[in-house]
Amino acid sequence: MKRVSDEGALHGVLGDTFQRLDTVLADHKAELKAEEVGIVTYVGAGIARVSGMSGVRSEELVRFPGDLYGLVFNVDPSEIGVIMLDATHGIKAGAEVHRTGRVLDTPVGESLLGRVIDAIGRPLDGLGDTHAAERLPVEREAPPIMHRDPVTVPLQTGIKAIDALIPIGRGQRELILGDRQTGKTAIALDTIINQHDKDVLCIYCAVGKQSADVAKSIAVLKEHNAMPYSVVVVAAGEEPPGLQFIAPYAATSIGEYFMSRGRDVLIVYDDLTRHARAYRELSLLLRRPPGREAFPGDIFYIHSRLLERSTHLRKEHGGGSLTALPIIETEAQDISSYIPTNLISITDGQIYLSPGLFQKGILPPVDVGKSVSRVGGKAQLPAYRAVAGDLRISYSQFEELESFSRFGTRLDDATKRTLERGWRVREILKQPQFGPIPVSEQIAALLAVTGGALDHIPATAIGEAERTVRTAVKERLSDLCRRIEAGEKVGSQDHDTLLAVAQSAVGITEEEPDADD
Numbered sequence: 001m002k003r004v005s006d007e008g009a010l011h012g013v014l015g016d017t018f019q020r021l022d023t024v025l026a027d028h029k030a031e032l033k034a035e036e037v038g039i040v041t042y043v044g045a046g047i048a049r050v051s052g053m054s055g056v057r058s059e060e061l062v063r064f065p066g067d068l069y070g071l072v073f074n075v076d077p078s079e080i081g082v083i084m085l086d087a088t089h090g091i092k093a094g095a096e097v098h099r100t101g102r103v104l105d106t107p108v109g110e111s112l113l114g115r116v117i118d119a120i121g122r123p124l125d126g127l128g129d130t131h132a133a134e135r136l137p138v139e140r141e142a143p144p145i146m147h148r149d150p151v152t153v154p155l156q157t158g159i160k161a162i163d164a165l166i167p168i169g170r171g172q173r174e175l176i177l178g179d180r181q182t183g184k185t186a187i188a189l190d191t192i193i194n195q196h197d198k199d200v201l202c203i204y205c206a207v208g209k210q211s212a213d214v215a216k217s218i219a220v221l222k223e224h225n226a227m228p229y230s231v232v233v234v235a236a237g238e239e240p241p242g243l244q245f246i247a248p249y250a251a252t253s254i255g256e257y258f259m260s261r262g263r264d265v266l267i268v269y270d271d272l273t274r275h276a277r278a279y280r281e282l283s284l285l286l287r288r289p290p291g292r293e294a295f296p297g298d299i300f301y302i303h304s305r306l307l308e309r310s311t312h313l314r315k316e317h318g319g320g321s322l323t324a325l326p327i328i329e330t331e332a333q334d335i336s337s338y339i340p341t342n343l344i345s346i347t348d349g350q351i352y353l354s355p356g357l358f359q360k361g362i363l364p365p366v367d368v369g370k371s372v373s374r375v376g377g378k379a380q381l382p383a384y385r386a387v388a389g390d391l392r393i394s395y396s397q398f399e400e401l402e403s404f405s406r407f408g409t410r411l412d413d414a415t416k417r418t419l420e421r422g423w424r425v426r427e428i429l430k431q432p433q434f435g436p437i438p439v440s441e442q443i444a445a446l447l448a449v450t451g452g453a454l455d456h457i458p459a460t461a462i463g464e465a466e467r468t469v470r471t472a473v474k475e476r477l478s479d480l481c482r483r484i485e486a487g488e489k490v491g492s493q494d495h496d497t498l499l500a501v502a503q504s505a506v507g508i509t510e511e512e513p514d515a516d517d
Helices: 002-028 160-165 184-193 211-223 241-259 272-285 299-307 338-346 355-359 382-388 391-405 413-429 439-450 459-476 478-485 492-505
Strands: 037-043 047-051 060-064 068-075 080-084 096-103 105-108 134-137 175-178 200-207 230-235 264-270 321-329 349-353
Touching (some): 068 241, 080 241, 105 241, 134 241, 160 382, 160 391, 160 413, 184 200, 184 211, 184 264, 184 321, 184 349, 200 211, 200 241, 230 241, 241 264, 241 272, 241 321, 272 299, 272 321, 272 338, 299 321, 299 338, 321 338, 349 355, 382 391, 382 439, 391 413, 413 439, 413 459, 439 492, 459 478, 459 492, 478 492
Parallel strands (some): 175 321, 175 349, 200 230
Antiparallel strands (some): 037 047, 037 096, 060 068, 060 096, 068 080
16 A cells, blocks of 8 residues: 555656646747767868768768867768868867758958958957858859859059059959969069059958968058958968868858949959868868879869859849959979969969069069960050050060070161160069059050150169159149049040150150140
8 A cells, every 4th residue: 555655656746847847848948859969980180080970961060079160071871071170189089079050151241351360250360259240151152154244344453564464354363373482472462452542352361371471461461551451361381271271262252242242352362272282181181082193083173163253243233343363383383284274274364473584583573475364454444555555465576586686696776676675664564562553653654665765774774764754744744644543545645745754754855745734
């Protein structure tokens, strides 16, 4: 009889417990749900292998102990391969891995301007949280072809050799390539500095570079007051290769946010050679089949899907533009190697920097013969086309003639005049670093050398003569300068006016029209 009463009391207690639990759950509106948890079976340098997550999706974000994150890369029947976005020091075999149910994303918005962040939006400048109100996926589809508009507006770099001979348009993809230490990053930074007061936002994405080099670049941008309209995305060489791999895509998503709102954006990828190497490292660690030079077979695709996102949108789809300046490094001037040929075929032109010109002190060392812009010429300002229309061809002919003239002892007068003019053109195209030049002053300098105003000046004094011409034109033809900057056509009378002022500035006494006539 006592046993029966004990069992009754037990049932009563259990009933009260379950009733209270139901009340608590109802009060807090809690939901019980199953969660898929995996187990780490292997941890390597930047990667991990996880078993027991049969429902996980490709490129899903997963969470490791200590709030460390990884990106699902391989989805095999028995296990998944994860590229780590954080250091793997605190992860051991047997640790639990949790699904997040979302793809990798990055913060976007106006609050990022002036900031230095990593590939997933964590601040690196010590200024606290970015307070971004919106996030976008790192991997996004490129705009459809029917959403794109032709490239019609120039992107001025402030560099004479590029703006005159290899012009870039807003929405173009122009490759910068050359051997190491030839000034590739310098050209990109000059271009960013030149966007001051031009309503162009800039994103500098450093991939695989040493932290000291990145710090120097940031210091240059701060010194020239370029940070207020720039965002710096950093995945340094000491960071995990997974972070280096996703950095360009994250930077592009930040740029697309502004592009979709009608803004013009310039993005620099510095550099995609290291990006390709990081992807090769991840692929080999995850035992993907190697191909040429041990790169996986889809190495072309990782860059094509990145650069196809740069374009000029139609007005009904935002009307903004995203101009890409990818940088790659060649070895021993070999532009026919694997990664350079891939990127040359993807982009709309290339600026090749020659080590030979660099060693001769011709800076920037732009090799005009190997450089080309397949789109920007249609967006070039009319003043350039009128002044420098034949300059590219004539300069290339001069370089050929110069190389052959070394083998001859006697030259005719016409050849001598061609060489003299070519040497002066080469001198006029020299330009110091971090000194972008306004369009009107570039036009004046180019017209002075092509119009013969500098023929009597020794080649060693061309730099000083150029500065004199630019100063005279800026002071005496301010109205004409404004018209050139505004993109108006320059007629023959304007040419004569510019040339007369240039001749007067360098000491050629001829009758010249009044200023601003």
